[in-house]
Amino acid sequence: MTKMITLGISTDAHSQMKDITAEVKRAVAETGVENGVCILFVPHTTGAVTINENADPDVVRDFLYEIDKVVPWNDGYRHYEGNSAAHLKASMIGFSETILIENGKLVLGTWQGIYFTEFDGPRRRKLHIKVLAG
Amino acid sequence: MTKMITLGISTDAHSQMKDITAEVKRAVAETGVENGVCILFVPHTTGAVTINENADPDVVRDFLYEIDKVVPWNDGYRHYEGNSAAHLKASMIGFSETILIENGKLVLGTWQGIYFTEFDGPRRRKLHIKVLAG
Amino acid sequence: MTKMITLGISTDAHSQMKDITAEVKRAVAETGVENGVCILFVPHTTGAVTINENADPDVVRDFLYEIDKVVPWNDGYRHYEGNSAAHLKASMIGFSETILIENGKLVLGTWQGIYFTEFDGPRRRKLHIKVLAG
Numbered sequence: 001m002t003k004m005i006t007l008g009i010s011t012d013a014h015s016q017m018k019d020i021t022a023e024v025k026r027a028v029a030e031t032g033v034e035n036g037v038c039i040l041f042v043p044h045t046t047g048a049v050t051i052n053e054n055a056d057p058d059v060v061r062d063f064l065y066e067i068d069k070v071v072p073w074n075d076g077y078r079h080y081e082g083n084s085a086a087h088l089k090a091s092m093i094g095f096s097e098t099i100l101i102e103n104g105k106l107v108l109g110t111w112q113g114i115y116f117t118e119f120d121g122p123r124r125r126k127l128h129i130k131v132l133a134g
Numbered sequence: 135m136t137k138m139i140t141l142g143i144s145t146d147a148h149s150q151m152k153d154i155t156a157e158v159k160r161a162v163a164e165t166g167v168e169n170g171v172c173i174l175f176v177p178h179t180t181g182a183v184t185i186n187e188n189a190d191p192d193v194v195r196d197f198l199y200e201i202d203k204v205v206p207w208n209d210g211y212r213h214y215e216g217n218s219a220a221h222l223k224a225s226m227i228g229f230s231e232t233i234l235i236e237n238g239k240l241v242l243g244t245w246q247g248i249y250f251t252e253f254d255g256p257r258r259r260k261l262h263i264k265v266l267a268g
Numbered sequence: 269m270t271k272m273i274t275l276g277i278s279t280d281a282h283s284q285m286k287d288i289t290a291e292v293k294r295a296v297a298e299t300g301v302e303n304g305v306c307i308l309f310v311p312h313t314t315g316a317v318t319i320n321e322n323a324d325p326d327v328v329r330d331f332l333y334e335i336d337k338v339v340p341w342n343d344g345y346r347h348y349e350g351n352s353a354a355h356l357k358a359s360m361i362g363f364s365e366t367i368l369i370e371n372g373k374l375v376l377g378t379w380q381g382i383y384f385t386e387f388d389g390p391r392r393r394k395l396h397i398k399v400l401a402g
Contacts, residue, residue, distance in 0.1 A: 138375065
């Protein structure tokens, strides 16, 4: 059994994909688990977690640009905080991700990086990590 | 090892986010598991499960309003049942969610509630819950 | 403890939902696990995994048609490979899915099939499967 690990993440912009691959890998390595799964969970409602390309930075730029066209910031919402777009984007991208662990390492594809996706920053955020052996 | 638990959920409208946080918490407590993960799974194709703010009801209103603008109910679909929008919305929001358990409690953020998202109701729905200790 | 299983998947079109339900069921059966969970993980950034109706093929047609309207292939992107739409679609649909196992069988709803969703094919793809007993 491993303990839950919580990462602190500072986002720097209103919309941002922050690469947290190195931090997640380090947390998994510290558990010493050789085989199992790693579960990531975001305890917020306007930020999420996803995986995407970590090579060309324009992928991240295009991702944020396009999701803002799909779910515009101003679009007849009623929520008094004015950030309803962020709530919907976060649910579309998702609050949990499960990644496999083999031989002590996260099984990620060649171009995959793990991103905290901020949709209403900048803010101080958290991401919980739980590793299950098996 | 814990048994799978199945919740019955009655949705009341064509589109709805039904707060099931209390029911999920109760199911997790009944397993007696102190540390591990809780997996939620929706066995349907036009309903899904997500997490979002449980404070201002306008967040839910805006969520349903905006996702209906993103994926309109009528948009040149061919499926004879006429509910293709519901199928796509459900895949966007997702059929499974994994939430951590620490000290016998679900680890949810301050503003997070768990929602069954109905996109073609009203209907009788199910949601499966599995708790893994670890 | 079970070993990770990797499926090879050949997609046949630029956008495609490829039904992999039978392959996933076979892999789960081979582990011999009676109760637990099955985690699916896609190690790519322009393909994803979801669940949807496996009865009327028009559901799949409408899904691909509509998600292409929501996130158009050409829309002012900068990424030099020209496939930014595929990256965003993949994050919207998601890279991991968790399905329950009871009595040696995947717990899927009556109309649910498991799909590899290709958004920039045709390509040779992989999907990892991990079964956890519990």
